[in-house]
Amino acid sequence: MGLMSYSMKVAIVYTSITGNTEGAMEIVNDYMKRYTQQCYVYQVEYFPFYQLESFDAIIIGTYTWGSGDIPHEMMRLYHAFENYKTKDIVTGVFGTGDECYPNFCGAVDEFRDMLYVHSTLAATLKIELLPQRIDEHRFERFAQVVMERVNSKKGITV
Ligand SMILES: Cc1cc2nc3c(=O)[nH]c(=O)nc-3n(C[C@H](O)[C@H](O)[C@H](O)COP(=O)(O)O)c2cc1C
Secondary structure (H helix, E strand, C coil): CCCCCCCCEEEEEECCCCCHHHHHHHHHHHHHCCCCCEEEEEEHHHCCHHHHHHCCEEEEEEECECCCECCHHHHHHHHHHHHCCCCCCEEEEEEEECCCCCCCCHHHHHHHHHHHHHCEEEEEEEEECCCCHHHHHHHHHHHHHHHHHHHHHHCCCC
């Protein structure tokens, strides 16, 4: 596989209450493991913030709360990108939401806007509730785009 870059250090940092975003995280993790042997998954409460700047890529997974809001437990991560040196870290953000709400996956949009400024944002992905088989190719593409961006920053020919 042309994109295999085993030394890339990737974190998937997520939160999930009823399991939808956790299900999405597992699929993202499966695809990321095609590209690197160093893909670490953290529930946001256990993320080692002191290591934030050591990752080549950070992928964020979040549900949406309130009226299109970021869950409170994700706010420390959100602010960390504003306060640490993260501009060179490649990021992706995925989320699950419910299309019944006017602001579908609003937390993904909130993270996207911040990450666009404070990181090297590669991709976003919104999933309706629990991931379905029909979503599979979008997960595959999401992981591919994130890793392509890491590789292009590192100057690896693919
Ligand atoms: C009180 C409440 C508010 C919500 N607000 C939104 C919203 O504004 N936009 C949206 O897309 N989904 C909203 N949702 C739906 C959740 O984001 C969705 O069910 C999500 O998949 C839950 O993720 P989890 O299973 O990982 O906890 C809301 C759910 C609840 C219970």
